[in-house]
Amino acid sequence: MIPASDSAGASAGDEDASFSKRVADRYLKREVLGEGTYGVVFKAIDTKTGQTVAIKKIRLGKYKEGVNFTALREIKLLKEIKDPNIIELIDAFPHKGNLHLVFEFMESDLEAVIRDRNIVLSPADIKSYLQMTLKGLACCHKKWVVHRDMKPNNLLIAADGQLKLADFGLARTFGSPDRKLTHQVFARWYRAPELLYGAKQYGAGVDIWAAGCIFAELLLRRPFMQGTSDIDQLGKIFAAFGTPKPSQWPDMVYLPDYVEYQYVPAPQLRTLFPMASDDTLDLLSKMFTYDPKARITAQQALEHRYFSSVPAPTKPSLLPRPPPKGESQNNKPPDLNSQDGPVVFSPQRKMRRITIPHDGLEAIQIDKADEQTKEVKHSEGAASHSGGMPMSIDLAVVFGTKPPPRPTLNSADRSHLKRKLDLDPDFDFLQRE
Amino acid sequence: MVDFQSSTHRSRWIFSPDELMEKREIANQRATKLLEQFGVTRLDVNVDGSVSYPEPIFDQKDNAERPLPKPLNCEEEQHMRIFYEQKIQEVCQAFKFPHKIQATAIIYFKRFYLQWSVMEHHPKHIMLTCIYASCKVEENHVSAEELGKGIQQDHQIILNNEMVVYQSLGFDLIVYAPYHSIEGFLEDMQEHFHARDEEQEKFKVLLQIAYSEVDKIMLTDAPLLFPPGQLALAALRRSNELHGVLDFEGYLNIILSQQRSVHSASELFEFLNSIYSLVHKLKIPTAKDMRHIDRKLKSCWDPSPDENKKREKRSKHKSKRTASEMQGPHA
Known part of the structure; x- marks a missing residue:
């Protein structure tokens, strides 16, 4: 018996009376942490080790296609991958009509860090977070696994400060020359250009692009390229890095959804990230290389000078992080809207960015152009007061205008993906929540 | 997945010949005991992977009159497995699945029967389930219904057995062919x-x-x-x-x-x-061998039609135990 059983029992009881306080005689159930992509997640104590764990509970026997696909992917891959920067799957077992996946408990995630206005991220802190992200990715890619859903809230942070890749529900192996993969992966803002152009065969580069977006997000403290549609996303990418020329990316014109965009030259990267060091910009540009074949790999990125030059990456245990999830569930980090006094910014946060005029977008040679442009204008208006002004401060960041909602694969994309690829019967159920 | 060196396949599923023999003997003896105790070896499987044990069928008066069915011995079990492994190859060829699917299904099937006797879980059901699971894991999805239809089998069998298969594999689903x-x-x-x-x-x-x-x-x-x-x-x-x-x-x-x-x-x-x-x-069992073994398996599995009915009536208060309590490669 574990001494904590009293309190654990109490919190377990009110959540789900039909569920035993002990799951499979080993785990003491505690509070619900939230709804995962495919089921309820709750906190528990592993009585065998005393360790706090998170258990994902997935209903069985309800569906036409048996055991949930997403869960199966996660199990099969995480069983094979053990790495300090990848979430550990401790156990998997069916119990009372549910499949239970037991993970190590994680306190927070990178999105919470980026969003928390009370946190100041130094260049060394950013370096540390990026390094851990890339280490996790390097391990996946070494085993020929692409994650395909890299975004800050899938990068979880452990009590000891280690960042770990989680949510392998979209991950799969790559490298079989003839296998077609779906391009409907990643939340849009993190989607690589080859995916936006409909590539069906791709590799680890898609994760690197997303990691680049996360790197930029750590520097800017807001999502870097917030496209409102796939077309708009490409527009945002081209506005930041220039329209790719076939010489830069020879395979581009053969991609299924390739459309020609009007040429926009690349602004100096420094203008987008004025406070960043040369090494930072160099690594960023290599992660944002258009041609996936020429894009830097996770291993190469880890060997980049950025990581060996000063400042050294902060030790994980010393990294700033938001209060643990369980404790802060109902008191969200203060929004800038509700701040009384002036906000003190770290140099990173004072970051200026250019808002590129969207002329390029209006010239898109497809019939949806009008609609797209409207969408863009609308969203830009909401996100920033600085519409087409070049070299303007992003007022949204300074004044904390409510950021546009983060698109995730739970929206229309996910439904499309599920139907197409997963036949995931959970989907309807989740959408109705 | 290309990294065999750090795989569960390498660390947990490569055995010595003695280990294989021992595991199979344990499963065979367990099923033999079931037969002595209950007069039947069939285990009912639930969707969540738990297994229901049979009720004794010979607490009736006819106990003495009816001789106990004879259990399969280890060699007969092996014949049975080889026969169904061949069937896996046939089915996969008929569906024109890639080699990888077929190999994964056979390896699942082999690993499953290191934990269980063919007398406890019918190899036909496990064969179908292994093919289905293999398609799913190798991202070559075929619906259970389609698979069942293709070979005129009830697809519900597949869905019922899916979890007990994963569980018996210890959820180690990536295999190297x-x-x-x-x-x-x-x-x-x-x-x-x-x-x-x-x-x-x-x-x-x-x-x-x-x-x-x-x-x-x-x-x-x-x-x-x-x-x-x-x-x-x-x-x-x-x-x-x-x-x-x-x-x-x-x-x-x-x-x-x-x-x-x-x-x-x-x-x-x-x-x-x-x-x-x-x-x-390798001895591929002949049709004659198979007829004999199959008859034996039938009598262990379903002693007689009328007994079977009685058993079903009482199945509501069967004792339940989860599969993991009694088996699992690493328990």
Whole structure:
């Protein structure tokens, strides 16, 4: 018996009376942490080790296609991958009509860090977070696994400060020359250009692009390229890095959804990230290389000078992080809207960015152009007061205008993906929540 | 997944011949005991992987009149398994699934029956479920309904058994098949021997024969005893013996020296020989063998139709235990 059983029992009881306080005689159930992509997640104590764990509970026997696909992917891959920067799957077992996946408990995630206005991220802190992200990715890619859903809230942070890749529900192996993969992966803002152009065969580069977006997000403290549609996303990418020329990316014109965009030259990267060091910009540009074949790999990125030059990456245990999830569930980090006094910014946060005029977008040679442009204008208006002004401060960041909602694969994309690829019967159920 | 070195396949699913024998004996004896105790060996499986034990069927007066059905012995169980492993190959060919699916399904099937006796879980059901699971895991999804329809079987059987299969596999779902390794070695050989264009045809034949040799190897215990790379080399060596395309031993010596392998050449040749002796010893059961074993299995599984009905009536208060309580490779 574990001494904590009293309190654990109490919190377990009110959540789900039909569920035993002990799951499979080993785990003491505690509070619900939230709804995962495919089921309820709750906190528990592993009585065998005393360790706090998170258990994902997935209903069985309800569906036409048996055991949930997403869960199966996660199990099969995480069983094979053990790495300090990848979430550990401790156990998997069916119990009372549910499949239970037991993970190590994680306190927070990178999105919470980026969003928390009370946190100041130094260049060394950013370096540390990026390094851990890339280490996790390097391990996946070494085993020929692409994650395909890299975004800050899938990068979880452990009590000891280690960042770990989680949510392998979209991950799969790559490298079989003839296998077609779906391009409907990643939340849009993190989607690589080859995916936006409909590539069906791709590799680890898609994760690197997303990691680049996360790197930029750590520097800017807001999502870097917030496209409102796939077309708009490409527009945002081209506005930041220039329209790719076939010489830069020879395979581009053969991609299924390739459309020609009007040429926009690349602004100096420094203008987008004025406070960043040369090494930072160099690594960023290599992660944002258009041609996936020429894009830097996770291993190469880890060997980049950025990581060996000063400042050294902060030790994980010393990294700033938001209060643990369980404790802060109902008191969200203060929004800038509700701040009384002036906000003190770290140099990173004072970051200026250019808002590129969207002329390029209006010239898109497809019939949806009008609609797209409207969408863009609308969203830009909401996100920033600085519409087409070049070299303007992003007022949204300074004044904390409510950021546009983060698109995730739970929206229309996910439904499309599920139907197409997963036949995931959970989907309807989740959408109705 | 290409990293066999750190895989669960390597760390948990490669055994010694003695270990295999021991596991199978344990399962056989458990089923035999079930038969003595309950007069029937069939276990009912629930969707969540839990298993229901039979109620004794001979607390009736006819107990003495009816002789107890005879259990299958280990050899008969083996025949049964080989028969259904062959069926897996047939079904997968009929569906034109890639080799990988077939190999994964067979390995699942083999691993499953290290934990269970064929008397407890009917191999026909497990065969179908393993094929379904293999398609799912290898991202080559076929719906249970489609699969069931294709071979005129009730697809509900598949869905009912899916969890008990995963659980019996310890959720280690990524397995390594020799087919991929064959392709890799062949490419390497072509490079090594500077294959000219006019020789391509020869290599193609070598590949085809090697594939069919692997099909045979898959029916033996070799996949539970040796890593897939060695299975592939054994098949390629055999194929080359039949075809005489190249100096195979020379090639092996060279790759061994390049790889700084932990094994010496003589060790490797010994492994390849033992893989092949397993193939030579492989006895494909005849139809007559199968009729006999199948009758025995039927009587263990379902002693008689009317007894069966009685049993079903009482099934509501059957004792339940989860599969993990009584088995699991690593318990």
